[in-house]
Amino acid sequence: MKALLEFQDHLQKSRRIVALVGAGLSVSSGLPTYRGTQGLWKNFNMIDLATPDAFYIDPGLVWQFYSWRRFNALKAKPNKGHQAVSQLAQIKGNDYITITQNVDGLQSRSGHPKHNLYEIHGSLFELKCTSFTCNYTDRDNFTNPLTPALADTEYEYDSKRKRRDLDTDQSISPQFRPVKELAELDLPSCPACNELLRPGVVWFGESLLLLVIDQIDNFIEEDHVDLVLVIGTSGTVYPANSYVDRIKLKGGKVAVFNTDIDQDVLEGKVSNTWGFKGDAAETLPLALKPLLEKNPASTTI
Ligand SMILES: [Zn+2]
Structure with missing residues (x-):
């Protein structure tokens, strides 16, 4: 006191x-806190997904992870x-x-x-162009999903497609959703130069x-x-x-x-x-x- x-x-x-x-x-x-945790998203270590290398190797995977994080942040008050x-x-x-x-x-x-x-x-709701010669930035973009291909990827489990085995028991369990394979064309792209956009967050490294x-x-x-x-x-x-x-x-x-x-x-x-x-x-x-x-x-x- x-x-x-x-x-x-x-x-x-x-x-x-x-x-x-x-x-x-x-x-x-x-x-939840992400930095400094060993949290998993769809069996991937979250920290492994928050790096420039991960985005370079599989931008579709990393965008799905960020789509999920954007969705959760939007739900939170x-x-x-x-x-x-x-x-x-x-x-x-x-x-x-x-x-x-x-x-x-x-x-x-x-x-x-x-x-x-x-x-x-940075911010989950900022998008930045990946081209070195383009400085396009989109702030306060709360669109969800960002592209049609990213629709529903924010859910780890599918509650709509519940598994109903009425013959044996009445138990209902949601199905785990695997990661979709997404082509670059299906991911957010820069309106100025058409190159890939990335989340405007500071990654590890x-x-x-x-x-x-x-x-x-x-x-x-x-x-x-x-x-x-x-x-x-x-x-x-x-x-x-x-x-x-x-x-x-x-x-x-x-x-x-x-x-x-x-x-x-x-x-x-x-x-x-x-x-x-x-x-x-x-x-x-x-x-x-x-x-x-x-x-x-x-x-x-
Ligand atoms: Zn650009």
């Missing part, structure tokens, strides 16, 4: 704020945590940025202004988007940041940790909202750092409440 009041007092006094959002916030909207972040972004305007590691578009869909939102791993990283660096360097909110991530993995460290070094304070928090932080042993353990979708709106209530802003889903 003491930590909460201290945090809220500092929040009200803070002019420039950075929020770092990780996968934990989207878990509360029902989306932004939660109270996303909404609180978006409200804060509206209130603080140019004195604020959100850096999200999530590609699911939920932060954007919760009413976050575009100008102070940085999706450092690819570097983060330089322009975005530059803009974040500029925000952190140009003036003192008073507070960094670390939401749904421990903040100890690159690049989140580097932002936290740089802001702290210049005298900024840190507040972590996550299910997993360092014990020393929880016990108040780490200087200028507060830790609020629990589901960030619940704890963050409560912690930000005094500021958000003073500045009611509209949110849309």
Whole structure:
């Protein structure tokens, strides 16, 4: 309680704020984390599918995987945590940025202004041309499916074609859908040059988007940041940790909202750092409440 009041007092006094959002916030909207897991999709390791090599070898397979992820992200709804972040972004305007590691578009869909939102791993709803000579990009493309051939590929199991063996028993089990073999012609193509489009996400083995990283660096360097909110991530993995460290070094304070928090932080042993353990979708709106209530802003889903 003491930590909460201290945090809220500092929040009200803070002019420039950075929020770092990780996968934990989207878990509360029902989306699993993919990075760093051994998750399987149709018996493929998800991490093996999220690479430039996988796309080069079999773009049809990788597009089916992303079609499934787009479908799940579209089904999910932004939660109270996303909404609180978006409200804060509206209130603080140019004195604020959100850096999200999530590609699911939920932060954007919760009413976050575009100008102070940085999706450092890209977005499932961005399409990019694969040609080196073409810079076509399509943002906020929520079409599902993207092509007729990708229809239904987002389902791992077929619930329509239920197996009904009425002679023996009444049990109904959905059938596993194998991956379709799709030709390049059946996949999303660039309206400018006709080459293949790819998902606008940062794959394993690819570097983060330089322009975005530059803009974040500029925000952190140009003036003192008073507070960094670390939401749904421990903040100890690159690049989140580097932002936290740089802001702290210049005298900024840190507040972590996550299910997993360092014990020393929880016990108040780490200087200028507060830790609020629990589901960030619940704890963050409560912690930000005094500021958000003073500045009611509209949110849309
Ligand atoms: Zn193109």
